[in-house]
Amino acid sequence: MDAAISAAHEAPPAVVLVSAGASHSVALLAGNVLCTWGRGEDGQLGHGDAEDRLVPTVISGFDAPGITSVICGADHTTAYSEDEHQVYSWGWGDFGRLGHGNSTDVFTPQPVKALQGIKIKQLACGDSHCLAVTMAGEVLSWGRNQNGQLGLGTTEDSLLPQTIQAFVGISVKMIAAGAEHTAAVTEDGEIYGWGWGRYGNLGLGDRNDRFVPEKVSSVEGEKMVLVACGWRHTITVSSSGSLYTYGWSKYGQLGHGDFEDHLVPHKVEALKDSSTSQISGGWRHTMALTSDGKLYGWGWNKFGQVGAGDNADHCSPAQVNFPEEQKVAQVACGWRHTLAFTEKKNVFAWGRGTSGQLGHGEIVDRNTPVMIDALSPDGPGCKKLESSAAIPFAAKIWVSPSERYALVPDEKVAKPGDVSARGNGADASVPENDVKRMRVSS
Template structure:
């Protein structure tokens, strides 16, 4: 689950509009459940990994094992990209337009319906708004405007939209609960949401079973409620069922689910209120990211730390053991890290030398390495890295991207990956009347996903 700020500082003095040759440098990366997206200098967007729900935006349902240019967004002036679990968004400040694509169930794309979209389409309800930050969770999204107002849309069965109801919203709706309060940033988990105000207050709402709202209990909240914190907060991120925040003094706090050690406190115990991560108290944390069951934190001196679920090597420390305390992730030539993003089972990072690294689950090509194997140490993504480019060119999409929607047979989209429980996505709007057997297939996958939790 990722929350990407619009005001991106380009590494090594790079300007947002600069185009380099032959390598365009990566300004921003974002990781979803099993796909990845990057924003390059020159406002170029690339995507790779699983494509079965259209989340790559390339006009088909094919996986891509190396970064592929999303040419439909060329010349759109994109300044930010954000992955949800199985959908993606991109924002153009010059056009004041947000685009979304991928899995459409529950209205998470904001287009007024639940249809899947296979190429970027504008969210018409937000047209003209100047947006400073987007957050995408498992199946809901939020946008923060320059004025500090919040719009939310998508799934809402636990109140994660903060609208005071449990009804899904197919279109963005303004959150009136924050009237008179300027929001700095928001973060979206699977079914919960968090926000930090310009005054440093922390709020939580939505699903709270594991204490992931930080409110001292396990109850859901349909409206934002202030979290009791001892310091002013400047940053927040959500994992699937846990939350991470950073104070103005650079201290890191975590709370919520910790079955896999994703809170980092040296144990596997849930915390119902924010708990300071003492092991990183000597570091000033300036960036955080939450995965499905793992966490990453980046310090001001460029050191990256990871902990939590590590079945596929997504912590990046050379093993497949879950870690309940932070461990530093090492990079070749001790490169400093400038940006990190956690997917469900994989992780992406950008270093100060303009190199992109990936590690963790690779079965759908989400690592961008041209293969489908897992990696437990950072591996350079050749086509996106200055040190590893060797003149390689970014692949261009070879599909017709003129139409936004496409239907793909669920029997094709839910092929079983050996040795792994499959995604639980249910695309009820896609099934023809005669497709009952395909619906049963998807229900079986839902059962497998539930058991895997």
């Protein structure tokens, strides 16, 4: 690790945004600097190798100008260059989630040629699928589609971006992707859901899958302006700042004070007196940022990802405390960890740390926010940001898609009145480590 972009004792470039995947994290810094850290087995860090990084590391050689968006999928990453009108992607390539027309893993950022020259308003990445909303109003999707999460009317995976015909003539404001479902909010404030719906996470009043977007019934006459997805739950915010959640709630991730699923949007009463300005969904936890800079978390908390200082699940919002009561500017949920940066531009991370995804230089879990020194102007250990030494992709060992498969737990729907296995109790579908898929011999 040779190059450094900031001299000793100088503050690093200010953070612009953060995003988190299953076990990796990214940060876009001022000056078009892109850092990644955490698990790198599938190339999701973009450093040209499959090594983990325990501290934020600058992606060397990625000189695309005007990067305005960086979004993590579970084991892949996407970025958008506004100057070039170009989407880039890298990481695990199974099911075509990178949009390159194949299922090959990519270890450094590569342009998605099918989207070249298209002005993008927003990108969204789920576990194994991605979507883009264009400035022209189109919605495109690609990747895994076994439950119809691409919204194309089929269950066929797509190796290249395809237009969702159901949205032709409808102006989409924002999209969000979960593990196997997708949600959208239109400029008119309507919510749509499609894909895997077993827990009511589509908000359509039942547990059925949908292969094309379907409109959710209006919610108390309110127009929606924000939407986010957890693994199997959905979060949305109205123009008045009211917060609604629906879907799976075995771990309290809906925030309604219980562990009951909801098949339609349901207001989070605990935050009714606050105006929610930003939301993020993790694997089984939820974070909400209010307009006054306060951060709340709830849901599965085995690794401390809620940030409340304990490891107990929370079925109601718990406030997350920061040093000197710093106000929070942005939050991002990974599968089992959470990132946030404050108005002072200090970056914090907490939750699962086994792959270095917290950026603290260690592999321990944290149940309260801990500052990432390398990215924070107030970090006492702030010296310099490391840069990756790019390794040619040809030197990497490639494992063909036929030798890999994703492990997607087939969980049973709880019967009415079943109160067993709530909270942190045993759940056979929850892996104890972060191994998401197995390599098997052919």
